[in-house]
Amino acid sequence: MAEIGSIISNKQVILKHYVAAGSAIKESDMYVTTTSITLKLPEGSNALLIKTLYLSCDPFLQFIMKNTPGLTGYTFFSPGSPICGYGVAKVLESGRPEFKKDDLVWGLMGWEEYSLVTNSQSFSKSTTLMYHSPTIQGFLNEVSRLKKGEYVFVSAASGAVGQLVGQFAKLAGCYVVGSAGSEEKVDMLKNKLGFDEAFNYKLEDEDLDAALKRYFSEGIDYYFEQVGGKMLDAVLLNMRNHGRIVTCGMISQYNVPQPHGIVNLMLVGLKRLQILGFTHRDHDHVYNNFLDFVLPLIRNKKITYVEDIAHGLDNAPTALAGLFTGRNFGKQLVAVAPHDHHY
Amino acid sequence: MAEIGSIISNKQVILKHYVAAGSAIKESDMYVTTTSITLKLPEGSNALLIKTLYLSCDPFLQFIMKNTPGLTGYTFFSPGSPICGYGVAKVLESGRPEFKKDDLVWGLMGWEEYSLVTNSQSFSKSTTLMYHSPTIQGFLNEVSRLKKGEYVFVSAASGAVGQLVGQFAKLAGCYVVGSAGSEEKVDMLKNKLGFDEAFNYKLEDEDLDAALKRYFSEGIDYYFEQVGGKMLDAVLLNMRNHGRIVTCGMISQYNVPQPHGIVNLMLVGLKRLQILGFTHRDHDHVYNNFLDFVLPLIRNKKITYVEDIAHGLDNAPTALAGLFTGRNFGKQLVAVAPHDHHY
Numbered sequence: 169m170a171e172i173g174s175i176i177s178n179k180q181v182i183l184k185h186y187v188a189a190g191s192a193i194k195e196s197d198m199y200v201t202t203t204s205i206t207l208k209l210p211e212g213s214n215a216l217l218i219k220t221l222y223l224s225c226d227p228f229l230q231f232i233m234k235n236t237p238g239l240t241g242y243t244f245f246s247p248g249s250p251i252c253g254y255g256v257a258k259v260l261e262s263g264r265p266e267f268k269k270d271d272l273v274w275g276l277m278g279w280e281e282y283s284l285v286t287n288s289q290s291f292s293k294s295t296t297l298m299y300h301s302p303t304i305q306g307f308l309n310e311v312s313r314l315k316k317g318e319y320v321f322v323s324a325a326s327g328a329v330g331q332l333v334g335q336f337a338k339l340a341g342c343y344v345v346g347s348a349g350s351e352e353k354v355d356m357l358k359n360k361l362g363f364d365e366a367f368n369y370k371l372e373d374e375d376l377d378a379a380l381k382r383y384f385s386e387g388i389d390y391y392f393e394q395v396g397g398k399m400l401d402a403v404l405l406n407m408r409n410h411g412r413i414v415t416c417g418m419i420s421q422y423n424v425p426q427p428h429g430i431v432n433l434m435l436v437g438l439k440r441l442q443i444l445g446f447t448h449r450d451h452d453h454v455y456n457n458f459l460d461f462v463l464p465l466i467r468n469k470k471i472t473y474v475e476d477i478a479h480g481l482d483n484a485p486t487a488l489a490g491l492f493t494g495r496n497f498g499k500q501l502v503a504v505a506p507h508d509h510h511y
Numbered sequence: 512m513a514e515i516g517s518i519i520s521n522k523q524v525i526l527k528h529y530v531a532a533g534s535a536i537k538e539s540d541m542y543v544t545t546t547s548i549t550l551k552l553p554e555g556s557n558a559l560l561i562k563t564l565y566l567s568c569d570p571f572l573q574f575i576m577k578n579t580p581g582l583t584g585y586t587f588f589s590p591g592s593p594i595c596g597y598g599v600a601k602v603l604e605s606g607r608p609e610f611k612k613d614d615l616v617w618g619l620m621g622w623e624e625y626s627l628v629t630n631s632q633s634f635s636k637s638t639t640l641m642y643h644s645p646t647i648q649g650f651l652n653e654v655s656r657l658k659k660g661e662y663v664f665v666s667a668a669s670g671a672v673g674q675l676v677g678q679f680a681k682l683a684g685c686y687v688v689g690s691a692g693s694e695e696k697v698d699m700l701k702n703k704l705g706f707d708e709a710f711n712y713k714l715e716d717e718d719l720d721a722a723l724k725r726y727f728s729e730g731i732d733y734y735f736e737q738v739g740g741k742m743l744d745a746v747l748l749n750m751r752n753h754g755r756i757v758t759c760g761m762i763s764q765y766n767v768p769q770p771h772g773i774v775n776l777m778l779v780g781l782k783r784l785q786i787l788g789f790t791h792r793d794h795d796h797v798y799n800n801f802l803d804f805v806l807p808l809i810r811n812k813k814i815t816y817v818e819d820i821a822h823g824l825d826n827a828p829t830a831l832a833g834l835f836t837g838r839n840f841g842k843q844l845v846a847v848a849p850h851d852h853h854y
Contacts, residue, residue: 231781239781240752396777409583418777429772434739434761436788438574438582443786445779 171207172261178205179481180250181279186235190425192492193230198251198485205282209261215286216267218257221507223279225488225500226328227419228447229253243276243290250278251488255504256294257283264288274455279484281504292455313412316341319384321403324394324419325366326353326474328499332462333392334363335471342390345383347399349494356497361472369399376402387411396421397428404432404441413443419492474498514550515560515604521548523593524622524827529578533768535835536573541594541828548625552604559610559628561600564850566622568831568843569671570762571790572596586619586633593621594831599637600626601850607631617798622827624847635798656755659684662727664746667737667762668709669696669817671842675805676735677706678814685733688726690742692837699840704815712742719745730754736786739764740771747775747784756786762835817841 179202187197209217229251231239245252259271260282267273275291277283285291314320320337324330325346334357337344345365346357357366365383372379380388380402387408393400396418403413421427436443465471476496478487484502491500522545530540552560572594574582588595602614603625610616618634620626628634657663663680667673668689677700680687688708689700700709708726715722723731723745730751736743739761750756764770779786808814819839821830827845834843 400776415780417780421777427774427777429774430776431770431772433743433773433776434764434770436786437758437760437790439788440790440793441786441788443779443784445782445784447780447783450783 173206173208175204175206176282177202179281181481181484182250183233183245183247185247187230187233189234189236191234193233193489195485195489197233198488200482200485205284207260207282209263209284212263213286214263215284216259216264216273216288216291217261218273218277218283218285219260220255220257220277220279220281220283220504221272223255223277223484223502223504224253225484225491225496225502226253227417227491229488230492243287245278250280251484252276252278258507267291267293279481279502281481294456294459314340314342314390318342318389319386319408320344320390320392321380321384321388322346322363322392322394323369323399324348325357325363326361326498327394327496329416330392330394331357331361331474331498332471335361337390337392338362338364339465339470353497356474360474373398377405380406390414393418395419396430401428401430401432404430404435407435407439407441409439411439411441413441415443415445416447476500478502480504516549516551518547518549519625520545521623521625522824523624524824525593526576526588526590528590530573530576532577532579534577536576536832538828538832540576541831543825543828548627550603550625552606552627555606556629557606559602559607559616559631559634560604561616561620561626561628562603563598563600563620563622563624563626563847564615566598566620566827566845566847567596568827568834568839568845569596570760570834572831573835586630588621593623594827595619595621598847610634610636622824622845624824637799637802657683657685657733661685661732662729662751663687663733663735664723664727664731665689665706665735665737666712666742667691668700668706669704669841670737670839672759673735673737674700674704674817674841675814678704680733680735681705681707682808682813696840699817703817716741720748723749733757736761738762739773744771744773744775747773747778750778750782750784752782754782754784756784758786758788759790819843821845823847 179200181198181200184197184199187193207217209215232242232244243252255277256272256274257277259267259269259273262268272294273291274294275288277285314337320342322330322334325334326348334344334346344363346363347367347369348354348357349370351368354366354368357363367379376399384406388403388406389408389411391403391413393413393415394417397420466473476498478484481504487500487502490496522543524541524543527540527542530536550560552558575585575587586595598620599615599617600620602610602612602616605611615637616634617637618631620628657680663685665673665677668677669691677687677689687706689706690710690712691697691700692713694711697709697711700706710722719742727749731746731749732751732754734746734756736756736758737760740763809816819841821827824847830843830845833839
């Protein structure tokens with residue numbers, strides 16, 4: 169156990185260089201190094217000294233790693249500095265009255281074993297280790313708008329967000345179909361997560377329209393969009409009048425030199441569709457409300473949450489890069505330090 | 512004056528053949544012919560016998576002329592029959608208690624001098640001759656959501672709908688810029704309709720993004736979308752976080768063999784945008800509410816409404832085809848029979 173006041177080694181995952189727009193994030197865009205840190209808050213500081221437990225691999229990190237123009241509202245990091253994203257940590261020493269030693273906290277933190285966090289605005293106490301993307305919080309507003317019997321399609325359905333969206337839609341009484349990128353993921357959606365149907369989009373790539381028509385003979389009322397590209401074009405053809413498309417990202421389009429151009433967007437007017445974009449950034453402040461909602465569902469086995477855990481910061485670059493190739497099976501986390509993990 | 516019971520000649524504009532998807536509507540897709548009609552309702556009929564006064568040239572007509580798959584909710588017509596669209600007519604003989612002789616009525620009617628209308632569900636009494644597309648009715652819900660000081664962009668701004676949208680936004684206290692396809696139209700927007708700025712998109716075609724940045728250094732809060740294609744892609748780059756895009760059609764994309772693929776749609780999530788589609792079809796029942804709202808504004812010269820009137824059914828095919836090449840200057844109408852035209 170690291171003692172306050174001691175100087176100890178501190179492993180970090182560093183961004184090597186900005187990644188070119190349109191390129192995939194690769195392991196080699198990061199490196200792991202070890203520095204040292206003095207486990208002591210400066211006198212009178214209102215910072216937090218934390219020990220990192222779990223880190224979340226989120227697609228939004230690549231916008232920062234690519235230095236995307238026009239990006240606002242993120243915690244930025246630059247080449248030579250540790251990656252910074254959402255995680256859960258234990259407080260070693262606190263300069264803020266809201267937090268005390270041994271509290272578990274959730275917020276934006278560096279990818280390193282120990283951090284002196286001077287900008288801890290994003291932090292909140294977390295009584296549990298629920299690590300997935302706060303994106304899903306934004307979806308909660310949406311859940312209340314789902315009506316029993318509606319036809320719901322979820323892409324990237326086995327991922328961090330899709331798996332919950334699909335299960336929430338099932339709880340709301342909807343017919344729910346998901347798409348994913350392997351037979352194993354499809355099997356999980358149907359047999360573990362309770363989706364009505366699921367399909368492997370890679371096997372339907374030649375005619376996604378036909379695949380959707382097979383599962384949605386009446387059309388789609390609600391599409392939870394996470395991939396963009398050809399799938400979105402095919403979905404537009406199959407939306408019902410007054411349907412809603414909710415998107416928190418289009419992961420198929422981030423890392424391609426030339427994005428697929430959406431050609432069926434004129435149907436938005438004709439079918440009177442709504443397309444609503446949201447990200448976690450508007451919802452971070454209700455993270456604890458979200459936990460209050462979802463944790464009982466998980467404990468009572470109404471909802472299953474599938475996680476893919478990489479162990480140790482040495483494996484973090486591979487885990488993050490794997491998000492963009494669909495390597496992860498469920499929500500991708502990095503376990504930085506051993507800790508009991510339960511809901 | 513045509514007498515009830517007489518048999519008189521009846522000029523009609525007939526759809527010659529279905530138009531291929533992706534082709535522009537041309538004059539030669541229609542022909543004008545003259546038949547005869549007996550000016551008499553059948554005994555006990557609940558139809559209406561009407562004399563056509565004005566017809567509205569609306570972009571949606573091409574969906575029917577192209578026999579677009581999946582289209583619902585329209586009044587269809589097929590090759591060999593008259594075009595059928597919105598118009599204003601005078602009742603010659605009424606089989607419905609709500610209407611009487613000499614009433615002015617508004618609704619879906621054939622492109623012919625006289626009609627026996629058996630399906631008059633769309634009809635309502637119109638105390639005035641306000642002929643433009645009912646699309647604008649749907650926008651009224653939107654107007655209330657515009658906030659003073661917001662940055663508003665309107666494409667196809669000199670057309671039937673755009674000219675009103677821009678003026679309503681000005682009344683709401685917004686900064687309003689419009690795009691149109693000629694210097695003459697740009698001049699009208701700035702000097703007659705009170706837009707803050709306007710530009711000719713044909714002269715900015717090489718770099719629409721730069722043009723928008725020139726007029727919207729702070730970005731766009733609200734885009735009234737009517738054209739789609741390259742303009743939409745450029746607008747997405749310039750939308751502010753939480754901006755709204757409202758679309759009732761994308762006229763640049765209807766008549767091209769291969770639509771422009773929208774590549775910047777991933778910004779919808781990142782910027783938390785809303786895209787809302789609507790058409791007149793959800794709003795026809797509030798047409799008279801719309802008139803109550805807009806006519807006083809026109810009479811008190813708070814709003815100017817610019818119309819382009821073709822005279823006689825012989826000129827109707829040219830007028831309709833001209834919509835798709837931007838030939839019209841303001842709302843395109845066909846005056847079928849002489850009638851006082853005022854608001």
